[in-house]
Every structure is written in structure tokens, then in C-alpha cells.
Amino acid sequence: MSRMVQCIKLKKEAEGLDYPPYPGEIGTRIWQSISREAWQQWVDIQTRLVNENRLNLADARARKYLKEQMEQFLFEDRDVEAQGFVPPSA
Incomplete structure (x- = not known):
């Protein structure tokens, strides 16, 4: 059974992360109060931030x-959101 x-972030009860x-x-704090859905939203944004800003994750400033x-x-x-990011049109 999923942990709720x-x-x-989403201001609702939702499925929690496993760890x-x-x-x-x-x-x-994230594990206790952020849902799996909200975390996935963040992971998507983080990916765009890294790509659009060409961040080097070995750099402490980037982290x-x-x-x-x-x-x-x-x-x-x-x-x-990443500077210059334009979401794909549906």
C-alpha cells in the first residue's frame, strides 16, 4: 500500500515518496511533506534548469x-523555470 x-506543494493528500x-x-522534510507527483514536477524542472543553463553538477555553485x-x-x-524555456505546445 502507498504511503500518503x-x-x-499541491495542497492535497497524495501518494508519498518511498524514501x-x-x-x-x-x-x-521532502519525504514527510511532498508527494510523489510534486517531486516529479520538480525533477522535470530541475532537468530543464540543468540543460537550459548548462549546469555542471560537479560544480558546488550549480548544486x-x-x-x-x-x-x-x-x-x-x-x-x-529555466530562462528561455518554452513548453512544447499540445
Whole structure:
């Protein structure tokens, strides 16, 4: 049976993640209060941020930037998107 969480991003009860997706305290916080659906939304945005900004994940500054964007998206209800990204038309 799936674990349910009260997702603070989607503002509804939804299926939770199986384990903390990020190390440390923030990973625990995500696991406790972010749904699988909201996490997948973040993963998609993160992929675009890395690609559009040509981020090198070996660079500590790039990882810090992504972590800040992740926290803003998941916990501060901010819209985060890559500069110049145009969603494909349906």
C-alpha cells in the first residue's frame, strides 16, 4: 500500500515518496511533506534548469543553485523555470 502525505506543494493528500530523495534534513522534510507527483514536477524542472543553463553538477555553485530553486519550488510555492524555456505546445 502507498504511503500518503499531506503535500504542501499541491495542497492535497497524495501518494508519498518511498524514501527521502535528498540527503540530510531537507530530504526528510521532502519525504514527510511532498508527494510523489510534486517531486516529479520538480525533477522535470530541475532537468530543464540543468540543460537550459548548462549546469555542471560537479560544480558546488550549480548544486547550491539547484537546491535553492528546489526549496523555492517545493516549500515557498514559487514558480521556478529555466530562462528561455518554452513548453512544447499540445
